[in-house]
Amino acid sequence: MTDPEFDEDELRLDPGFADRFEQDERPPCQLYLISPPAIDAGFADRLATALDAGPVAAFQLRLKGLDDHAIAALAAPLQRICADREVAFIINDSIGLAKRLGADGVHLGQEDGDPREARRVLGPQAQIGVTCHDSRHLAMEAGEAGADYVAFGAFYPTTTKEARHRPDPSILSWWSTLFELPCVAIGGITPDNARPLIDAGADFLAVCGAVWNAPEGEAAAVRRFAELFRI
Numbered sequence: 001m002t003d004p005e006f007d008e009d010e011l012r013l014d015p016g017f018a019d020r021f022e023q024d025e026r027p028p029c030q031l032y033l034i035s036p037p038a039i040d041a042g043f044a045d046r047l048a049t050a051l052d053a054g055p056v057a058a059f060q061l062r063l064k065g066l067d068d069h070a071i072a073a074l075a076a077p078l079q080r081i082c083a084d085r086e087v088a089f090i091i092n093d094s095i096g097l098a099k100r101l102g103a104d105g106v107h108l109g110q111e112d113g114d115p116r117e118a119r120r121v122l123g124p125q126a127q128i129g130v131t132c133h134d135s136r137h138l139a140m141e142a143g144e145a146g147a148d149y150v151a152f153g154a155f156y157p158t159t160t161k162e163a164r165h166r167p168d169p170s171i172l173s174w175w176s177t178l179f180e181l182p183c184v185a186i187g188g189i190t191p192d193n194a195r196p197l198i199d200a201g202a203d204f205l206a207v208c209g210a211v212w213n214a215p216e217g218e219a220a221a222v223r224r225f226a227e228l229f230r231i
């Protein structure tokens with residue numbers, strides 16, 4: 001099947017971009033935790049429990065509907081828990097808040113700001129991620145703009161976000177075959193449906209509900225993902 005958005009010439013026209021991502025052995029898939037949509041006083045303990053249950057590469061603080069001041073007030077203990085465990089602490093949506101908090105990075109949607117501006121403000125060490133929905137074109141643009149990862153999704157139905165795009169897992173194999181830049185899969189991912197995304201080449205699975213709403217608890221959910229990542 002051809003992807004109407006994908007023009008092979010785009011790749012050939014920009015050898016500089018493709019050249020930066022030489023093919024190499026990819027590390028195993030890792031877990032990228034997204035915060036629940038709202039957090040309460042007990043959440044810090046739950047976060048520590050989740051991070052202690054198995055390897056987690058990153059935690060994204062995603063609190064839609066709160067302003068930066070309100071998010072900053074909640075962030076400090078969570079950021080400390082991540083730092084103590086060497087888990088990257090990523091702020092959703094706001095370059096300014098990521099800078100203010102000294103976060104490890106920022107995740108930007110298509111309407112959330114320019115990755116080049118994020119790089120200018122946050123510096124060379126910052127992890128900058130960009131939402132690319134189901135679009136190869138957006139992903140290549142994000143790579144050209146200096147993103148550290150591209151995110152595709154939502155792969156499965158989710159109640160965490162109203163998601164309009166539904167990529168096929170093949171976008172992950174396409175991306176990971178051509179580019180070294182890591183790709184993140186997101187959207188309705190659970191330990192039961194994750195396998196095709198891992199096999200297709202996702203470098204990270206970004207997960208919210210399957211961990212924080214797991215009937216067996218967050219630790220058991222993190223352990224189940226960890227089992228899937230073992231080669």
Ligand SMILES: Cc1ncc(COP(=O)(O)OP(=O)(O)O)c(N)n1
Nearest residue numbers: 092107108109110131151184186206
């Ligand atoms: C890892 C990751 N991928 C995608 C998103 C979605 O970002 P965005 O499209 O800006 O939507 P909101 O999360 O801001 O509602 C994400 N946050 N993280």
Ligand SMILES: Cc1ncsc1CCOP(=O)(O)O
Nearest residue numbers: 154158160187188207208209
């Ligand atoms: C933020 C986001 N972007 C696309 S789907 C999604 C929600 C991810 O949460 P869940 O893992 O609960 O589907």
Ligand SMILES: [Mg+2]
Nearest residue numbers: 093108109112
């Ligand atoms: Mg956003």
